Amino acid sequence: MCALVLAGTVLAPGAQAAPVSAQAPSAAHAVRPAAPRADAPTGAPVSGRVLGDAGIRPQDRPGVQRFRELRAGLATEARPSEARLSEAAANRTAREPIAAQTHRWWGTELGPGGNTGFDAVIATHTLDDTLRLSGANDFLYAPTTKPRSNSCIEMVTVHTRDSAQIWAWDWCTTDPAQAVGATVDIDAAFLRKYGATVNGRSAYSVEIQLTDARTNTWSASFYNVATSTWDPFFTSRGTDQTGLDYGWDMFEYYSDRTAGGNVGVCRDLSGRVVETTGLKVRTPATGTWSDAGPSSSTVFPAATMNPSAYFCPGIAGRMTAAYSAWQVSVR
Template sequence: MHHLTKTGRTLAAAATAALLAAGLGSTAHAAPKPRPRTLGAFTFGNSYSHKKVAGLTTGKMPASSARHFLDLKKPRFKNAKRRTAKTVAATETPWTGSWHMDWGVFPSVQVYGAAALQSVNPSIVLPAGHPDDIYAPTLLPANQSCIEMVTTYLAGRDSVSAWDWCRSSPGWSVGVTVDSAFTAKYTAMSAGHPVYAVQTLLTNAASNTWTSYLWNFTTSSWDTFYTSSGGTPFPATGGGWDMWEVYTDYDATTGQGAFCDDTRGAVWESSALAYSTSVGAAPLTTASTANSTQPAVPGDDGGCDSPALTRQLVSANSQWRVTN
């Protein structure tokens, strides 16, 4: 069981006002509804249950997803050779092979924690054997953060999972399946759609210990998701992201990414993104153009056509939305 020190409790104060300022987009899928509750009826306090998130498991992630996840992040490692981005036209012509896409918000200052409201689409379950991996949204506060909290859509299972960058061999650690039990405890409705609240914080600077939490709406407290300490393969300072990320294979039958038709109507969204900008501070500094950057909306179709996938910066830089 994880217990915070007084400093840790101060640092881990809740992302309150920023988390409440969310307005998520619409999805055409009929998602299982959590208990009738709206974010406007809740205040995220500094209560910590000192209990683990319910339903955490290990060993349920496809082996291919770990390879893909590492491949996606290797360009950001120390001394990594920079690769030229794929150049595409506004209307994508037939392509072949695999395509990695990402888009989101990147801190431009040193941060020591981050919090956000992340959308989930429980009814989007890719079929068994599906070649594509969807990580959206995925949150890493900074390069030195041990934990990346990832909303995953993989073959046969949706989850919220922690990727541990501080292990000797980085990889998936623990995760929880996005099902009716999860949505009942850990989601609320925003604009008619379920979102969960997450924060990842530096809880011990001396050992570079990071802890991630999910807000439990039934107990009005933060449940501990995962804790890790050590060093990461990234540069020592800066970095971090909150983004949409897809690893897709070309489907010659449809002439687009394999995920496109299986996720029609989906909305992937992050909102109320906020940072801790000093050690010991709560993540209450709203992401903005003063402390983060967001690349221009790509002009390509996201590998999908009829219609094309769309990306939108809803509020600079605390809310973004990707719609299929």
């Protein structure tokens, strides 16, 4: 898999989580709530985006490769229970050398078992333009969203040692050099257009929808809070190459373990919250939107996060509205 995730007013439609203490919004944008309308008009293409693999900085190319490998691994990797994760953590601690790489995720599984009864998702994701990871090999993909099986686009909030970006990952391309369909930096210019405040934290809203069923064309857009439009970011068509029969909205990391046995991202995320709110799906027959719930989603890989399994004391995950809103925090 790829990625990681991070009062009160509501950005996305639907029920919201109770306010919690965490990092303040960036000063780069005003504190302005904006509830994205699913039927808002189409605006101008996202400025600052870079199409294709050219948008990836040289230092981030190892992360691109790891992202590709991790997603491919999910096709054969069982979804472990919390008990199995804990046992595996204990065994790894005993056997593996310091700096062993660890990959973990937690959040909402969308369309489990090949459920394709919806054709679009909307989600509001936290972001932090100031967050940089301490480990050169560490990657935080959070939150990250892929709608369901045979969808072409995964929208990823990416944090590394050098940058904070949003990627559109193209799962329908057969050319590895074009796996990253588009990128944009999370900077002051981005935040002025797309940044808002949810539960006291900076956030943005994204929509991924099937726009042509005949060709399996999917499009991703950001909600522009300044113009109340959905600004196009990336489009792809073809056949999903993941081999997975589900999608997700989740927190994810790939990180070295330190001399103390914990993952480096644990230290980097101390005092922070990664959050999704307003996760909604659209029923194609009626065009209606509804909160992600038991008919369209579940929690995975387990109901809660065992800190020892995630090599991160103080980490906790909770569904604040099953399954349309979740938080991952590190004390």
